[in-house]
Structures are given as structure tokens and as C-alpha cells.
Amino acid sequence: MGRIMAKPEVCMGCHLCEVWCAVAHSKSKHIVKAFLYEVNKPLPRLVVEEKLPLTFALQCRHCAEPDCVAACISGALSKDPESGIVVHDPNQCVGCYSCVLTCPYGNILINPRQRGIIKCDLCAGMDTLYCVSRCPNEALVYVDC
Numbered sequence: 001m002g003r004i005m006a007k008p009e010v011c012m013g014c015h016l017c018e019v020w021c022a023v024a025h026s027k028s029k030h031i032v033k034a035f036l037y038e039v040n041k042p043l044p045r046l047v048v049e050e051k052l053p054l055t056f057a058l059q060c061r062h063c064a065e066p067d068c069v070a071a072c073i074s075g076a077l078s079k080d081p082e083s084g085i086v087v088h089d090p091n092q093c094v095g096c097y098s099c100v101l102t103c104p105y106g107n108i109l110i111n112p113r114q115r116g117i118i119k120c121d122l123c124a125g126m127d128t129l130y131c132v133s134r135c136p137n138e139a140l141v142y143v144d145c
């Protein structure tokens with residue numbers, strides 16, 4: 001199991017990681033089609049924090065003992081025992097936002113479109129971690145830990 005670490009010393013604050021995370025979770029997975037033509041414009045699951053001159057991208061840490069999973073009242077959040085990914089099932093989510101309140105990193109995002117949340121899924125089922133591989137300055141790295 002690993003996690004994505006930010007390197008603020010080389011982050012330019014360009015927000016491209018947010019853009020590519022959204023593209024990763026779009027229907028077309030195409031940067032132009034996703035934002036121009038898709039009815040439900042894709043949303044990113046990470047946030048670039050700006051404490052100028054410092055900027056860095058933050059996403060779910062996929063904690064070993066996730067507070068969000070313990071706090072979830074409906075069983076919508078779980079930790080996959082094989083991959084270690086903290087998984088969100090929108091069909092079970094009742095939108096109580098207990099997870100938003102308990103995540104110590106502030107990495108569970110309120111879905112602006114419908115009641116519920118969105119969070120990093122480590123690009124599950126995709127062939128790359130979009131935020132890591134598309135960062136032009138290598139300011140995000142995946143580390144085994």
C-alpha cells in the first residue's frame with residue numbers, strides 16, 4: 001500500500017493536477033471533451049492548497065486506520081483489504097458528512113452537485129495516477145509505505 005506525497009518545494013501552483021484528476025473521472029477521459037461536451041462536468045478529488053509562496057496538492061492519505069470509515073454511519077466508506085484504498089460507495093452514502101468532519105486532513109470533499117461526497121480513489125481501475133503522471137514539475141510522487 002502506498003500514498004501520494006506532495007513536494008511543495010517544486011509545486012508551481014498551476015492546478016493541472018486538479019484538472020487531470022477531473023479528466024480521470026470523466027466519461028470520455030479526454031481533456032477537451034470532458035469539460036466542453038459532457039453534461040456532468042467532471043470534478044477533481046484533490047485540492048491545491050495555497051499558502052503563498054507555498055503551494056501543494058492534497059488528496060486522501062488512505063490511512064491505515066481511517067477515521068472516516070469509523071465515522072461513516074451507513075457503511076458507504078470502507079478500506080479495501082487488498083489494495084488499501086479507502087473506497088466510497090455513493091449508493092450507500094446518505095450524505096451525513098460525518099466523514100468530512102472527522103478526516104484529519106480535510107481530504108473528503110462535499111459533492112457540489114448532489115448530496116454526498118467525493119474523494120480520491122487512487123485512480124482505481126485506471127492505468128496511471130493522473131495527478132502524479134501529469135504534473136509538469138514532478139511535484140507529486142507515489143511512495144510505498
Ligand code: SF4
Pocket residue numbers: 059060061062063066067068069086102103104105106107108119
Ligand atoms: S479521507 Fe481522510 S481520514 Fe479517510 S483515509 Fe483519507 S485522509 Fe484518511
Ligand code: SF4
Pocket residue numbers: 004020021022024045046059119120121122123129130131132
Ligand atoms: S490519484 Fe487519481 S483520484 Fe487520486 S487525486 Fe490523483 S488523479 Fe485524483
